[in-house]
Amino acid sequence: NLTNSMNLSAIGMHEISATVNAAWDEISFNNNTIETFIIDSVYAIVSSDSVCSGNDANLALAGSAANIQWQVNDGNGFVNITGANQATTSYAVTSNMEFRATYCNNKTSDTVSVVEINLLPPVTQNDTVCFDNPATLSATGSGSMNWYTAATGGNSIHSGSTYTTTVPATTTFYVEASTSGTGGSDTLLTTTQAGNGCGGGSMFNITAVSGAITVTGFDVSLTGQVSQTVNVYYRNGGFAGFETNAAAWTLVGAYPITATSVAGGTLTFVNSADFVIPQGLTYGIYIEANNHYTTGTAPGTTYTDANIEVFAGVGLCSSFGGLNNPRLFNGSIHYQSGCTSPSRTPVEAVILPVPAISLSASVAICQGDSITLDPGTITGTYLWSTNDITQTIAATTAGMHKVTATGTNGCSVSDSTNVIVNALPTVTAISSDPEVCDGNQVTLTGSGTGAGTLTYTWDQSVTNQLPFTPTSTEIYTLTGVDANNCENTDTVTVIVNPLPVVIGTATSPEVCIGDSVTLTGSGASTLIWDNNVDDAVPFAPSTTEIYTVTGTDANNCTSTDSVTVVVNLLPIVEANVSASAVCEGEQVTLTGSGADAYTWDNNVIDNVPFVPVTTLSYIVTGVDTNNCTNTDQITVTVNPLPIVIANATATAVCFGDDVTLSGSGADSYFWSNGVTDSVAFNPNATLSYEVTGTDANNCSNTDEITITVNPLPDVTLENFEVACLNFPEFNLSGGNPAPGTYLLGGTDPAITFNPSDFSVGFHAITYTHTDGNGCTSSAQGLIEVSECVGIAETAFGAGSVKVYPNP
Numbered sequence: 001n002l003t004n005s006m007n008l009s010a011i012g013m014h015e016i017s018a019t020v021n022a023a024w025d026e027i028s029f030n031n032n033t034i035e036t037f038i039i040d041s042v043y044a045i046v047s048s049d050s051v052c053s054g055n056d057a058n059l060a061l062a063g064s065a066a067n068i069q070w071q072v073n074d075g076n077g078f079v080n081i082t083g084a085n086q087a088t089t090s091y092a093v094t095s096n097m098e099f100r101a102t103y104c105n106n107k108t109s110d111t112v113s114v115v116e117i118n119l120l121p122p123v124t125q126n127d128t129v130c131f132d133n134p135a136t137l138s139a140t141g142s143g144s145m146n147w148y149t150a151a152t153g154g155n156s157i158h159s160g161s162t163y164t165t166t167v168p169a170t171t172t173f174y175v176e177a178s179t180s181g182t183g184g185s186d187t188l189l190t191t192t193q194a195g196n197g198c199g200g201g202s203m204f205n206i207t208a209v210s211g212a213i214t215v216t217g218f219d220v221s222l223t224g225q226v227s228q229t230v231n232v233y234y235r236n237g238g239f240a241g242f243e244t245n246a247a248a249w250t251l252v253g254a255y256p257i258t259a260t261s262v263a264g265g266t267l268t269f270v271n272s273a274d275f276v277i278p279q280g281l282t283y284g285i286y287i288e289a290n291n292h293y294t295t296g297t298a299p300g301t302t303y304t305d306a307n308i309e310v311f312a313g314v315g316l317c318s319s320f321g322g323l324n325n326p327r328l329f330n331g332s333i334h335y336q337s338g339c340t341s342p343s344r345t346p347v348e349a350v351i352l353p354v355p356a357i358s359l360s361a362s363v364a365i366c367q368g369d370s371i372t373l374d375p376g377t378i379t380g381t382y383l384w385s386t387n388d389i390t391q392t393i394a395a396t397t398a399g400m401h402k403v404t405a406t407g408t409n410g411c412s413v414s415d416s417t418n419v420i421v422n423a424l425p426t427v428t429a430i431s432s433d434p435e436v437c438d439g440n441q442v443t444l445t446g447s448g449t450g451a452g453t454l455t456y457t458w459d460q461s462v463t464n465q466l467p468f469t470p471t472s473t474e475i476y477t478l479t480g481v482d483a484n485n486c487e488n489t490d491t492v493t494v495i496v497n498p499l500p501v502v503i504g505t506a507t508s509p510e511v512c513i514g515d516s517v518t519l520t521g522s523g524a525s526t527l528i529w530d531n532n533v534d535d536a537v538p539f540a541p542s543t544t545e546i547y548t549v550t551g552t553d554a555n556n557c558t559s560t561d562s563v564t565v566v567v568n569l570l571p572i573v574e575a576n577v578s579a580s581a582v583c584e585g586e587q588v589t590l591t592g593s594g595a596d597a598y599t600w601d602n603n604v605i606d607n608v609p610f611v612p613v614t615t616l617s618y619i620v621t622g623v624d625t626n627n628c629t630n631t632d633q634i635t636v637t638v639n640p641l642p643i644v645i646a647n648a649t650a651t652a653v654c655f656g657d658d659v660t661l662s663g664s665g666a667d668s669y670f671w672s673n674g675v676t677d678s679v680a681f682n683p684n685a686t687l688s689y690e691v692t693g694t695d696a697n698n699c700s701n702t703d704e705i706t707i708t709v710n711p712l713p714d715v716t717l718e719n720f721e722v723a724c725l726n727f728p729e730f731n732l733s734g735g736n737p738a739p740g741t742y743l744l745g746g747t748d749p750a751i752t753f754n755p756s757d758f759s760v761g762f763h764a765i766t767y768t769h770t771d772g773n774g775c776t777s778s779a780q781g782l783i784e785v786s787e788c789v790g791i792a793e794t795a796f797g798a799g800s801v802k803v804y805p806n807p
Contacts, residue, residue, distance in 0.1 A: 044101055044109040052179075052211065052339030053118040056090035057099065065103035073098040073111075117339040119143050119177040124347035130411030135349035136164045139175040141341070146212065146278045148174045151344050156236070156278040170351045174344035178212040178279065200316025201231075201288040202329040203239040207309040208277040212338045216274050219267035219332035220291045222259045229256045231288035232272045239284030239313055246320045249286060267331055279340055282311075285329075288319060293327040301328060307337045354413035355380050355405035362418040363395075366486035370394045373401055375415055380407040385416075395419045425450025427480035429492035432467075437557030438499045441467040444476055444492065452483025470496050499559035500524040502551035507538075510566040512628030516540050517565055524551025524559070541567050566626075571595040573622030575632035578609075583699030584641045587611050590634065595622025612638045641701035642666040644693030649680070652708040654775035658682050659707050666693025666701065683709045710773035713737065717767040717779035724788030729754035735767030735779065742767055743778075755785045 042063030051057045061068060070084035074097050081091055091099070093116050101109045122141035129135045139145040139161055147158035151174050157163070163173065206215070220230060232252040235242060242248040252272050259268040270287075277283045293315040301312035315327035357375035365371045374392040375382070384393055385402040395401050402416035427448040436442045445465050446456030456464040459477045473495045481487040501523040511517045516538040521527035527535040530548045544566045552558045571594050578589040587609035592598030598606035599621045606620070617635045642665050649660040660680040663669030669677040672690040688706040718734030729752045732742040743766040744750045753765070763785060768778040 042109055044112045046112040046114055050115045050117050051093040053116050057093050057114045059089050059099055061087045061101045067103055067105050069102045071100050119339055119341040121341045121343050121345045122175045122177045124175055124345045126348045126350060128350040130352045131354040134164045134166045136162055137347045137349060138162045141177045143177040143179040146176045146178050148344060156281045167349055172346050172348050174346055176344045177341040179338040198315055198317035199290045200318045200322050201291055202293045202315055203286045204313035204329045205238045205282050205284055205311035206277060207282040208279050209309055210307050211279045211340050212276055213307055213335040214274050214276050215335045217272050217334040218270045218287060220270055220289055221267055221330040222291050227258045228290055229254050230270045233286040235284045238282045243314055243323055244320050293330055352409050352411045354411040355407045357405045357413060357415050359415040359417040362420055364420040364422055364484055366422050367424045370396045375403050378405050380405055422484040422486045424486050424488040425454055425480050425482040427478055427488040427490045429478035429490040431492045431494050435495040435497055437497050441469050442494055443467045446478045446480055448480045450482030454480045454482050456480050470494050472496050497555040497557045499557050500551045500553040502559040502561045504549040504561040504563040506563045506565050510568055510626055512568050512570055519547055521549040521551055524553045526552040541565050543567050568626035568628045570628050570630040571622050571624040573630040573632045575620040575634035577634050577636055581637035583639050585611055588636050590618055592620040592622045595624045597623045612636050614638050639697040639699045641699050642693050642695040644691060644701040644703045646691040646703035646705035648705050648707055652710060654710050655712050661689055663691040663693050666695050668694050683707050685709050710775045712775050712777035713769050713771040715767055715769045715777045715779040717781040720781055720783040722784045722786045723755040724786050725755050727755045737769055740767050740769035758785045760785045760787050
């Protein structure tokens with residue numbers, strides 16, 4: 001039979017062939033030899049022929065014996081072991097030793113040998129690397145190299161001659177040399193009773209207590225079917241928390257087996273591949289099979305021997321599922337114990353610092369933006385994936401950006417960041433009305449698409465979707481920001497059309513009742529008045545009113561203006577006259593009352609006398625302080641003047657002649673210049689005489705007549721020469737002007753004068769001249785008739801004397 005151990009308690013001869021490759025195994029039959037053992041009824045048994053230095057060899061004396069005394073030979077002969085008086089005992093192995101027992105006072109058992117396994121501490125090699133680089137540590141020596149985090153205790157982290165790890169700082173690890181499988185085969189039966197079972201199998205923990213162990217197989221109590229495949233898993237750290245996490249487990253192998261029975265308590269061996277549990281570590285074990293497990297095991301139940309501790313776990317009804325907790329595995333664990341070096345050798349991973357740089361794992365920018373990537377300031381150099389060698393770069397494109405920083409110690413470190421370039425949101429600016437009238441409200445609304453929900457802000461203090469009143473035409477900018485904090489803009493123009501400058505005018509701001517007024521609006525294309533007034537159409541208001549015109553321009557903007565039309569009452573005008581009847585040519589004065597100013601027709605001026613020419617009705621228009629007018633009428637009767645004629649007995653008279661003036665055509669007459677009608681008078685000069693005739697209407701008229709008073713002619717008569725009686729008759733002369741008539745004695749016309757006809761003395765001569773006006777005048781002279789005796793001075797007129805001859 002192929003086995004790792006045999007119970008040779010049966011009396012008789014036994015032949016054993018064994019092969020062991022361990023160089024330290026000094027037992028000859030382990031070197032592929034065949035030995036024959038004859039078993040007496042009393043014989044000595046040792047638990048293992050190889051024992052770790054310092055560990056106990058477990059001794060047993062088989063058969064019936066009394067007065068037992070165990071002895072040891074460490075190379076200096078057998079000596080009694082103090083206190084070892086029982087059939088079983090133990091003794092600490094410190095070298096290669098032999099053991100035997102004396103019994104029944106004079107008998108000695110066979111001798112069993114134990115080889116001391118003394119592992120030296122491993123020799124280690126440190127490694128110096130840059131931060132974040134793997135350090136490869138090595139250890140050499142006998143046995144397997146197990147790596148720990150502490151000089152004693154701690155966690156087992158690795159097995160093998162080399163250990164590659166990455167640590168953040170200089171770290172000391174510890175290596176322990178160990179052997180396994182040197183202690184023969186020990187079996188711990190945790191339980192073999194019948195129990196419940198499920199197709200998922202059992203999970204439990206095994207802890208290597210006193211040294212590393214090698215698990216070589218399991219005895220399982222199957223249920224369900226005789227032939228099945230058993231899957232064996234383990235994981236460092238125990239099963240708790242990983243019952244359903246298949247990825248956390250290592251599959252040792254899948255093993256088809258056939259059970260001799262599926263009855264409760266029947267065990268079937270599963271010869272799994274060997275795996276080592278280092279000293280002090282706990283491995284979770286999962287036997288996935290249709291096997292029995294206990295029902296209702298209390299939590300925390302453990303089974304132990306000198307080398308291992310088994311901790312009750314869970315039962316599973318499916319692979320890594322269907323948990324029943326707590327439950328205990330029914331069966332046995334096959335393992336071999338091993339040896340460890342007396343101490344752990346430190347080994348150091350020396351970590352050189354790398355430059356301290358840091359980039360975010362990812363950064364996001366918006367399309368069109370850039371971001372400054374700065375890993376931090378170091379003493380050393382930089383190299384970016386963009387081939388830039390500066391500390392910072394401005395990233396604008398999407399993708400990974402890597403920087404490698406190298407310090408003065410030659411250590412480099414790299415970091416990278418993923419630059420995410422987020423697309424800008426699509427933003428649309430919307431106005432409730434692209435054109436508004438001044439004073440009207442408008443609402444601006446942002447819409448768009450982008451990452452998440454967009455938020456919108458407007459410039460010029462506008463709030464999204466909140467009405468406001470723009471004051472002028474403006475371009476409003478909308479900024480939309482998405483969940484990535486990317487923003488885009490759009491603009492909308494709101495045209496603010498000015499209100500039309502509507503001006504309402506009235507043809508007169510004040511009118512008199514009954515007058516028409518025309519209201520006219522301007523400044524807009526459409527004009528509408530209240531109070532049923534039509535623009536530019538006259539109407540007669542009855543009371544004082546405020547009229548409002550609403551003007552609408554081509555942009556449909558409206559504005560208003562107001563006009564107050566005051567309606568004043570008419571004055572009560574009365575026409576007055578100084579005389580209701582007058583004579584033609586006489587003045588009359590028309591006056592108005594009841595107003596402030598008056599206008600008369602027919603060119604009459606109020607309160608200014610005028611001469612009406614005919615009987616007529618006169619209308620006065622009175623205007624008060626409100627410029628309101630009213631009228632009244634009055635008739636002025638104009639009596640015709642009598643047709644007065646000035647008559648004269650003669651219109652031309654000579655000075656000193658009488659003339660009689662008389663009037664006709666009226667009833668009574670009055671003459672100027674003191675003349676009495678029809679009474680002769682002597683005018684003394686040419687003069688016009690006016691007669692005023694008055695008729696029954698007491699109307700007077702005048703006429704004028706001029707009486708020419710012709711002056712008498714200026715008649716002269718030259719002195720006559722003395723006429724001698726003897727002078728001849730001579731023509732009368734010397735009267736001037738001519739022609740004229742000479743009268744002798746004032747009565748007798750004469751042309752000549754004959755002195756002889758007259759007596760001596762003076763005789764009167766009258767010269768009479770009648771001018772062209774028929775007026776006559778005369779001049780008197782005397783002719784002296786003389787006898788002409790003696791010499792007398794004679795007056796001669798010029799040229800009256802002629803002397804002849806005159807040579």
